[in-house]
């Protein structure tokens with residue numbers, strides 16, 4: 001009813017012709033004769049001016065207003081109230097403590113960074129975000145807009161250069177396989193001429209086959225029967241032992257057609273490798289095309305992780321990877337990390353594809369390589385760059401049956417008993433909008449906690465939770481949200497927590513229980529939770545008083561990582577441009593929380609904080625020395 005009423009066309013009378021003109025159409029086209037009979041002058045309007053109002057009354061009102069304006073101009077009441085309000089907010093802000101502890105150098109660095117950021121926002125050569133009627137140039141980008149689209153601009157930014165130098169504390173949410181980019185793993189795969197194999201999910205004949213196929217790598221004995229993936233009779237059924245589904249990677253590369261398009265052809269990679277590189281990452285097209293769905297990005301993401309896994313999980317590269325991953329973290333100014341390997345996979349092959357290395361062998365390799373790196377750093381007098389090595393969070397998927405979960409919990413406890421200083425947590429992974437929810441395994445997980453207590457060991461939960469817009473734990477019912485179970489099962493931290501704002505009561509409980517959030521803003525954008533960093537809820541989560549950390553999640557898949565600049569720097573950059581209220585003090589607080597909510601021992605934490613504090617002051621001094629003069633030369637912005 002109401003709708004119909006409002007839908008009625010608004011019409012107005014044309015004074016001269018007495019015709020009615022529709023506002024929706026140009027005057028010439030829709031002038032039609034008015035149905036009105038009465039002359040316009042006689043129409044009585046419902047809100048006609050009172051005949052009793054007179055000029056002296058209006059003049060009187062004007063005088064009263066003028067008097068009150070003069071009084072208000074003299075008064076400081078409003079500006080004082082406003083000042084009190086802002087001070088009150090600042091005092092209770094999440095970064096207030098960090099700010100109150102800031103040295104003069106840090107305060108100076110803050111002024112410099114914010115000034116540069118605001119100039120970069122309007123700089124026509126970088127973002128050019130000037131409000132106005134002129135249609136922006138083609139190269140204009142929103143600061144804090146889409147990450148992959150903006151990435152080349154970001155990497156020319158001074159704020160990003162500063163973020164790269166910033167000491168970051170710990171990296172607490174990093175999937176093991178995605179620390180290093182495909183560009184450096186693919187050349188490694190060339191070495192295994194006889195034993196690196198690939199399979200696809202269909203024969204590769206026409207261009208659409210190349211787009212649609214999934215690709216999987218595996219190291220197998222050299223006698224493995226060889227398939228030809230480019231032949232029409234290729235049968236992809238690899239589970240059937242009688243069928244040859246695997247093709248040697250070197251043969252695949254040789255036969256790969258030269259006309260298959262890709263977004264980028266990096267130097268040093270051949271066409272097949274360039275094509276694979278884009279199969280194992282979220283491309284701009286895949287992330288942002290207008291037909292993309294949430295499940296669609298997750299399906300592609302899962303294909304990428306399955307492909308990536310084979311490029312890394314074989315003996316020599318697994319070993320080589322540890323030291324290289326640590327070097328990459330050191331470049332990123334990360335001093336300690338808790339890595340998340342998917343340990344449902346029980347073995348990785350040796351390079352000849354004959355031996356299988358179990359979890360114990362794998363953890364031994366990690367310990368040996370961490371130790372080697374330690375000695376290397378110590379010899380160079382640089383142990384403070386990465387003094388505590390890495391720890392491992394046991395990950396298994398949320399999709400497995402309960403019986404399988406029980407054996408996973410057994411395996412995790414066994415590994416903890418074998419490597420007490422290495423294993424530091426347990427996590428359930430996978431797309432959260434698919435079964436099961438964490439609560440599905442509640443009895444098993446409660447029993448796991450009690451068992452750990454009885455055994456005198458500690459394996460805290462660090463569940464992925466709230467990495468979803470539906471927040472129903474993969475079911476049709478909001479009551480199945482993983483955010484409830486993470487709290488009830490006493491999680492030490494949760495991965496993401498993006499959906500936590502749907503539960504104001506849980507926000508309070510998470511604060512009471514000191515549960516920290518491992519935020520992953522770039523991941524959340526690329527997996528379609530938000531459009532860009534400015535839409536991410538991190539400013540609110542922080543303002544609500546939750547302890548948060550910043551994390552890269554899967555940097556190689558999300559292309560936040562390049563050979564000379566890596567992942568966590570991009571995340572810190574994103575929050576600096578994602579919220580105008582982010583400050584260098586906020587950066588420091590986030591880094592400090594990453595240490596405080598880590599699994600470092602009390603003694604390690606004390607040492608970590610001392611190193612961090614020293615590095616932080618050096619960083620602030622570097623900002624002032626390197627950018628102080630430059631910032632001074634920039635105009636003051638209103």
Ligand SMILES: O=c1[nH]cnc2c1ncn2[C@@H]1O[C@H](CO)[C@@H](O)[C@H]1O
Nearest residue numbers: 175176305340341342429430431464
């Ligand atoms: O952001 C994430 N949320 C949930 N699961 C994830 C995420 N990133 C990776 N994995 C899962 O972890 C395993 C690799 O360690 C993969 O199975 C991947 O699907």
